[in-house]
Amino acid sequence: MSNRDPDNLISTNDETFDYLFKIVLIGDCGTGKTCVVQRFRSGTFIERHGNTIGVDFSMKTVLIDDKKVKLQIWDTAGQERFRTITQSYYRSANGVVVVYDITKRSTFLSLQHWVEEVRRYTSSHVLLILVESLREVEKGEAEALCQYLPEVLQVVETSAKENTNIDSVFFYLASELKRRHENRQINANGDEVVRLGASKKLSSCSSCSYKIF
Amino acid sequence: MEPKEDEISLDSNIPETYTEMSTPIEKDNLKVRRRNVIETINFASKEENTSDSESNVPLVRMSDSTKAWYDDIIPEIPDIAEYSLSEPLTNRERMKISVIRGSVVNPNLTLGELKLLGCSSEGLVNDDIRRILWPKLLRLSEESNFSVTGLETIHSHIPNEVYQQILKDVARSGSHISQDATQHEIDHFQEQLTQLMCWVLHKHSVLNYYQGYNDIAATVLLVMGLQNGLHVLESISLEFLERFMEKTMEKVNQELFYIFALLERVHPTLLEHLENVELFPHFALAEYTTWYAHKYAENRKLLHRLFDYFLGSPPLMPLYLSTVIVAYRATEIFNTTPDMGHTHKVLCTLPDDLPFETLLIEAKNLYRQYPPESISNDVTEYDRKRKCKEQEWKAKAEASRQEREKQRQLRIIQSTRRIPYRIRSYKTITVVTILALGLYAFLRSSSGLN
Ligand SMILES: Nc1nc2c(ncn2[C@@H]2O[C@H](COP(=O)(O)OP(=O)(O)OP(=O)(O)O)[C@@H](O)[C@H]2O)c(=O)[nH]1
Ligand SMILES: [Mg+2]
Numbered sequence: 292m293s294n295r296d297p298d299n300l301i302s303t304n305d306e307t308f309d310y311l312f313k314i315v316l317i318g319d320c321g322t323g324k325t326c327v328v329q330r331f332r333s334g335t336f337i338e339r340h341g342n343t344i345g346v347d348f349s350m351k352t353v354l355i356d357d358k359k360v361k362l363q364i365w366d367t368a369g370q371e372r373f374r375t376i377t378q379s380y381y382r383s384a385n386g387v388v389v390v391y392d393i394t395k396r397s398t399f400l401s402l403q404h405w406v407e408e409v410r411r412y413t414s415s416h417v418l419l420i421l422v423e424s425l426r427e428v429e430k431g432e433a434e435a436l437c438q439y440l441p442e443v444l445q446v447v448e449t450s451a452k453e454n455t456n457i458d459s460v461f462f463y464l465a466s467e468l469k470r471r472h473e474n475r476q477i478n479a480n481g482d483e484v485v486r487l488g489a490s491k492k493l494s495s496c497s498s499c500s501y502k503i504f
Numbered sequence: 505m506e507p508k509e510d511e512i513s514l515d516s517n518i519p520e521t522y523t524e525m526s527t528p529i530e531k532d533n534l535k536v537r538r539r540n541v542i543e544t545i546n547f548a549s550k551e552e553n554t555s556d557s558e559s560n561v562p563l564v565r566m567s568d569s570t571k572a573w574y575d576d577i578i579p580e581i582p583d584i585a586e587y588s589l590s591e592p593l594t595n596r597e598r599m600k601i602s603v604i605r606g607s608v609v610n611p612n613l614t615l616g617e618l619k620l621l622g623c624s625s626e627g628l629v630n631d632d633i634r635r636i637l638w639p640k641l642l643r644l645s646e647e648s649n650f651s652v653t654g655l656e657t658i659h660s661h662i663p664n665e666v667y668q669q670i671l672k673d674v675a676r677s678g679s680h681i682s683q684d685a686t687q688h689e690i691d692h693f694q695e696q697l698t699q700l701m702c703w704v705l706h707k708h709s710v711l712n713y714y715q716g717y718n719d720i721a722a723t724v725l726l727v728m729g730l731q732n733g734l735h736v737l738e739s740i741s742l743e744f745l746e747r748f749m750e751k752t753m754e755k756v757n758q759e760l761f762y763i764f765a766l767l768e769r770v771h772p773t774l775l776e777h778l779e780n781v782e783l784f785p786h787f788a789l790a791e792y793t794t795w796y797a798h799k800y801a802e803n804r805k806l807l808h809r810l811f812d813y814f815l816g817s818p819p820l821m822p823l824y825l826s827t828v829i830v831a832y833r834a835t836e837i838f839n840t841t842p843d844m845g846h847t848h849k850v851l852c853t854l855p856d857d858l859p860f861e862t863l864l865i866e867a868k869n870l871y872r873q874y875p876p877e878s879i880s881n882d883v884t885e886y887d888r889k890r891k892c893k894e895q896e897w898k899a900k901a902e903a904s905r906q907e908r909e910k911q912r913q914l915r916i917i918q919s920t921r922r923i924p925y926r927i928r929s930y931k932t933i934t935v936v937t938i939l940a941l942g943l944y945a946f947l948r949s950s951s952g953l954n
Contacts, residue, residue: 320715321672339678342715344798345789348849363845370669370715372753376786379890382897412897414904 308352308361312468314461315381317405318390319398320369323424326451327390328366331461336452343368346380353465360465374408381412386464390422393448406440418467422460423448567643568616575646579636581605587632600626604633615643619816623868625861627812634727634808641815642739651731655699661706666713673718674698679801680722696730697722704738711741711749716790719797720745723807744819748793756793760785761886762820765879766827766870774834782844784890787851788826795822799854806860813864820876825867829854832863 316324325343330336332349347366352359367377381387389405391398402421409419421443445463449456584593584601604621607613621628622641628634659667674694681693701721705711724737747755763785767775790798795814800807814821830851840850
């Protein structure tokens with residue numbers, strides 16, 4: 292119907308895609324999850340939008356090596372009391388984006404907790420990315436982080452306001468998921484598990500934390 | 505396809521689609537769907553006539569037979585000429601206003617009748633009337649009009665983390681005020697909104713703040729103003745929102761399954777579809793916990809009318825309305841890409857042109873037909889199934905984690921086996937090198953001696 296967002300609802304002929312991945316955004320309340328999704332999806336930064344109640348769904352298809360990679364994005368509410376509801380959506384996620392706000396220490400301190408959630412509710416194949424949102428303001432603690440959160444494959448500093456690195460987050464996820472998916476088809480399963488092991492990526496993490504490609 | 509769907513009128517196409525897949529119950533509902541909207545003007549009087557025969561149905565709570573003007577002060581509803589109108593009134597709105605004015609002068613008006621005024625077509629019509637009648641619907645006494653002081657510092661009396669959370673959400677409540685409000689107006693609104701909520705939360709420390717409470721509070725503030733809004737929000741919180749303000753959202757999560765239990769009765773094929781795409785009723789979470797204030801923040805007229813309705817209804821009524829709306833959108837849902845995400849998205853996104861007046865009547869009838877206690881067993885059962893599913897997923901995640909751990913252990917064992925071998929070979933190399941060097945040195949020195 293006319294008043295609805297045209298780009299992510301009943302898409303009639305745009306149904307074709309080569310890969311489909313499910314991405315979930317989590318992190319404390321007000322860290323900018325919705326702004327990140329909004330920026331990626333429609334290229335805008337809306338300061339007026341409201342807090343998320345429960346979960347929101349949106350999607351976008353990106354082109355990686357001439358392949359259509361469709362991303363289903365679940366944007367969850369950060370408030371603790373919604374956890375009972377949002378947990379249901381971690382299931383079968385291919386990628387998880389944990390967001391914290393560089394300017395707010397408390398959101399950084401919760402990271403351990405969020406990673407624990409991911410560990411508890413998702414499969415071992417899930418790809419975990421840490422986003423240091425908002426900010427144009429100061430440099431993050433990417434290097435220190437990697438040592439404490441070995442599950443994290445990549446740390447990205449973003450600003451939804453100035454559109455820094457937002458697309459990179461999703462392009463990185465999409466291409467990495469695609470690559471792994473292809474590898475999984477080629478390689479034996481056991482190999483894949485080891486490949487996903489955290490220690491290997493740890494070293495590369497700090498060195499390339501805010502430059503993805 | 506879009507414009508065509510938009511034009512579907514209630515009386516023609518929709519019932520046809522329904523008959524296609526109708527069950528006896530769905531047919532029953534057809535009558536409701538066909539009910540002419542004009543009839544709703546008389547809804548109030550009809551209710552009165554039939555209320556006796558339906559007194560066994562606990563739609564109307566006990567206190568409804570009590571007098572509306574309990575302190576014997578009959579409120580004065582101003583004449584139409586005195587309203588601050590942003591747009592001219594329709595004929596039906598004028599009619600409703602005269603119905604309201606006519607009813608209110610009755611010194612023996614019951615609370616039930618007052619509620620019906622809010623529920624029936626067009627609701628209380630205008631914010632000037634709401635300001636007078638909302639406190640009456642909530643049975644607030646005149647004493648609550650005494651002005652409250654100390655609001656500027658009230659936030660220091662609630663836990664700081666709650667206050668910080670409130671600030672975040674208030675900062676994002678912008679959609680409630682007009683787009684061309686000045687910065688000063690915005691600041692003022694945000695300050696008042698914060699004070700309003702902090703006051704209630706301070707007064708009732710058992711109430712836990714939830715995201716969405718700000719939407720309800722904003723609506724109350726816009727209609728009532730700060731001073732008069734305090735007790736109104738307090739009363740709404742205690743009477744209706746308490747269930748959302750417990751320590752956790754567990755209860756809400758369970759109650760959302762009323763929608764499924766009701767769909768099972770009014771539209772089983774649709775329910776089957778929703779279950780097939782593995783959808784949870786979480787799409788209705790915001791509707792339920794904010795009385796649509798999160799979604800219709802920018803459509804004040806509709807939003808305030810919905811508040812008239814909910815203030816005169818039992819606390820679970822929003823779930824009945826959600827059900828009726830989902831059923832109404834059946835065709836649209838069937839036409840959506842059948843997966844959880846798309847279906848969730850469509851259901852979360854409410855069109856602005858829903859025929860609310862008709863849907864509200866349907867919701868009320870549905871409530872009467874299947875009051876909560878008649879289906880609560882099913883609700884518990886749906887919730888039990890959800891919990892089972894979640895346990896299953898958790899167990900799966902746990903199993904796959906353990907599997908990964910095992911793989912990692914294996915890897916370590918393999919590599920530790922490799923280390924001694926390497927050391928041994930290094931040793932060999934070292935020994936051989938030392939021997940070779942020694943031999944070389946020996947040969948050199950011996951040749952040097954010569
Ligand atoms: N300066 C700046 N502000 C930002 C940026 N991203 C978000 N914000 C601000 O942070 C506020 C919160 O962002 P949201 O996207 O609503 O946060 P959220 O994580 O979705 O929060 P919940 O839905 O409550 O869990 C927004 O209202 C913005 O004003 C950014 O990149 N730069
Ligand atoms: Mg959000």
